[in-house]
Amino acid sequence: MAATTLATRTVARFTVSAVHGDLTEQQVDAIVNAANGALAHGGGLAGAIVRRGGWIIQEESDRLAPVPVGGAATTGAGALPCRWVIHAVGPMWGEGDEELKLRSAMRSSLEEATRLAAASLGVPAISTGIFGYPKPAGTMAIVD
Numbered sequence: 001m002a003a004t005t006l007a008t009r010t011v012a013r014f015t016v017s018a019v020h021g022d023l024t025e026q027q028v029d030a031i032v033n034a035a036n037g038a039l040a041h042g043g044g045l046a047g048a049i050v051r052r053g054g055w056i057i058q059e060e061s062d063r064l065a066p067v068p069v070g071g072a073a074t075t076g077a078g079a080l081p082c083r084w085v086i087h088a089v090g091p092m093w094g095e096g097d098e099e100l101k102l103r104s105a106m107r108s109s110l111e112e113a114t115r116l117a118a119a120s121l122g123v124p125a126i127s128t129g130i131f132g133y134p135k136p137a138g139t140m141a142i143v144d
Helices: 044-053 056-064 098-116 135-143
Strands: 004-011 014-020 030-035 072-076 084-089
Touching: 030 044, 030 098, 044 056, 044 084, 056 072, 056 084, 072 098, 084 098, 098 135
Parallel strands: 030 084
Antiparallel strands: 004 014, 072 084
16 A cells, blocks of 8 residues: 555654555654564564564564563664664553553654654554554644
8 A cells, every 4th residue: 555645744843744554664764663561563563563574573572571651662673664663662541541651652762763863753653553542532642
């Protein structure tokens, strides 16, 4: 599926675009993976990242786990077109303090991107898949 840009805005010195497409195909410096704390990438986006990028991503993740909710850790990207994968651990809906934890996961991802000097970053709607965070509220917490 070809990526479609839905909206673009300039914020400070950054260009922010909302894109509908396959995150594993994005031509960016780093992508953010919506991960679980064990960094076990079996299904969903995490599984797709490992299937496309190669098992090396899981092997590197195994050495970094566990990661607390709200935290992030970085691996190489294997065969993906980006350089790094930032694994952000968002909250499961219903565990309490979800918005605070989701904002923390996004902040941790941006801190990792800054540490890496990444100029471009692809970010999914963290926690809005199998973790059950409502998509509209989750998306607003991520971009706010």
